[in-house]
Amino acid sequence: MPNSPNAGSLHIKTIEHPGWLESHVTVAGTAGAAELQRARERLTGSSTVLGVDLFGTATEIAGMEDAVKRAGIAAPVTSVLSSAPGCGGMQFSAATGADPVPLVLQGRVAGYLIEASGASHCFLGGLQPGDPGASREDQTREVFLTIENALALAGMSFEHVVRTWFYNENILDWYPSFNDVRTGFFQNHSIRRMPASTGIGAPNPAGTALVAKALAVQPGAGDIRVLRSPLQCDAFAYGSAFSRAIAVSDSRSRTLHVSGTASIEPGGRSARQGDPSGQIELTMDVVRAILDEAGMRLEETTRAIAYFRDPSHIPLWDDYRRQLPPLPVVSLGCHVCRDDLLFEIELDVSST
16 A cells, blocks of 8 residues: 655655565656665665656756665666756655566676566666667667567566656657557567556656667466546547556456556547646546446556646646545656647556
8 A cells, every 4th residue: 555645745655566665756856866774774675676766957957867786786777857946856666575687788787587476577767779879660660579588588568568758859859759669569570468567758868769668467366457537538549559457456456557647639630739737637637538448546546747848837737636645646748749739657566
């Protein structure tokens, strides 16, 4: 069961699994480096950090990356540049009571495998192509191959992936071709259950076309289920190969992974164009409908990221949040996958 939100900008939420505890830490704003050690001290027992996500300007990320190194964290780091200073922050996941196995590709840790009570969880992050000068499509293919190779080390395959994240530089220039590569990969690998996913336009400090993350699960005695979005059509209807939400259950808990969600009407068109407050309101109505479909609540959110085409709209989100339960959310200035979409949010929700 997720914990109550912590005071200040630090939030720690936990998910119980048979044999181990999964923790998610969110530090919103620029306090990430300063809060990192305090966050680790507050985790129960001896924990292994599974992955770190950093959001901010180049200067802000450099400071957070230095803090991660000084903390001796060997987990993969996914760094995403924000278009404005002062927002962003840090999120990381950790495991307690498990013995995570590092997955090493080309001399670096690409992720961790946790095997417990007949189930397997594979956390991958910081996945980037090696040659920033290659075509965007070739860089995308390389990232999918890297995910595949890392999963093979874990004795898993892409059919076990339940969640992906793609941060694509200048996404509006090449989102259709990215979707073509992704769809082609899924077709070539006979992937029938599309993962939940986020595709956002944001550069990275390495200057590659994209950086990615993935989560794969073999639930053992548990269950994985695709959920629909009652207020939207299937994303595949307009060329995006992902599921609106994926629910993963075991004997101790149930986690719902809600894909990046924006102001899109049932027919697939962007809604409330030019109205940032209206898009925030409609997007959250869509999210609530998904949670209602799953029988879950917004206050059970374990982590969230809010994306803004124009960072000056973040105060509108802050005003809207006054009617919501406290959320472990980081806000980021970036491009959503359509030029008329101003707001997008992703979140994970967990209950016992």
